[in-house]
Amino acid sequence: MNFKNKVVVVTGAASGIGLACCREFAGRDASVAIIDLDQKTGKRAAQELREIAGQVEFFGIDVSKRAQVQAGVARIVKKYGGIDVLINNAGIQRYASATTCSEKDWDLVLSVNLKSAFLMSKYVIPEMIKRGGGAIVITGSVQSVAAVGNSVHYVVSKHGLLGLTRSLALDYARHNIRANCVLPGAIDTPMLRWAVSLGPDPAGALAACDRMHLRGTMGRPEEVARVIAFLASDLASFMTGAAVAVDGGMLIPAGGLASQEQGLPAAKP
Numbered sequence: 001m002n003f004k005n006k007v008v009v010v011t012g013a014a015s016g017i018g019l020a021c022c023r024e025f026a027g028r029d030a031s032v033a034i035i036d037l038d039q040k041t042g043k044r045a046a047q048e049l050r051e052i053a054g055q056v057e058f059f060g061i062d063v064s065k066r067a068q069v070q071a072g073v074a075r076i077v078k079k080y081g082g083i084d085v086l087i088n089n090a091g092i093q094r095y096a097s098a099t100t101c102s103e104k105d106w107d108l109v110l111s112v113n114l115k116s117a118f119l120m121s122k123y124v125i126p127e128m129i130k131r132g133g134g135a136i137v138i139t140g141s142v143q144s145v146a147a148v149g150n151s152v153h154y155v156v157s158k159h160g161l162l163g164l165t166r167s168l169a170l171d172y173a174r175h176n177i178r179a180n181c182v183l184p185g186a187i188d189t190p191m192l193r194w195a196v197s198l199g200p201d202p203a204g205a206l207a208a209c210d211r212m213h214l215r216g217t218m219g220r221p222e223e224v225a226r227v228i229a230f231l232a233s234d235l236a237s238f239m240t241g242a243a244v245a246v247d248g249g250m251l252i253p254a255g256g257l258a259s260q261e262q263g264l265p266a267a268k269p
């Protein structure tokens, strides 16, 4: 997996899974465009990555805003000469049900998590076509195919990203563009640490996150980033429109792990 002479754009790249992706691609000789809201951490990440390899620049773009995405993609193309790989990763987490979710929060989560990936694709794909093809990887979630309670806008946004992945795969295959989606389980990132801090027992919530996975621990950002890099590489040339679970087996037990721990005798080999 080498990305020499490839330009890779990562959104939500100053933190967590996005930052791990930038490290992965920079370590494999890519030129990397870091997109994030957060100027301070974004610039710090670019500085750190320049020491690894390749050309790395930070672009402060709110990916939920059409005008910023359009202008930002134009700036990246001016700086790097084109775009080969797009990682649509930016996302936020909020908690509410259909009756408690405000219209404002619904619009925010759907804009940042879903509309952003549409907007980035809208402006990046023409640049990929000019280069003869490209690869798009979208960070979905296990919540792209299953639901977690009190998370209606997040669940809907992540289900939508799977639809976007499949639409992109179908519409742009003839331009030699592949689109795939990763479905991470619980990954130890600032987003997850923030989420567990909301409850009365953060340590207990963290331990529960570990127990959700067959191996008994959460994922690390680099474990997702490696799969994303694979899907973006020519090694995955026959993969498009796929939903790839990177979830430590979280989605495997029917009935959840409780059914294994306290359920049928057959569950205890």
Ligand code: NAP
Binding pocket: 011, 012, 013, 014, 015, 016, 017, 018, 035, 036, 037, 038, 061, 062, 063, 064, 089, 090, 091, 092, 112, 139, 140, 141, 142, 183, 184, 185, 186, 187, 188, 189, 190, 191, 192
């Ligand atoms: P993270 O550590 O919070 O990183 C997300 C980054 O996206 C942050 O740097 C954030 O900037 C940035 N961002 C937020 N809104 C943005 C916007 N409008 N424009 C540009 N950048 C924006 O989160 P993470 O856990 O790595 O999550 C990355 C992706 O993985 C998300 O799509 C998330 O839904 C998905 N995911 C995470 C997990 C998990 O357990 N962590 C599991 C499944 C899927 P600010 O810090 O300034 O807001």
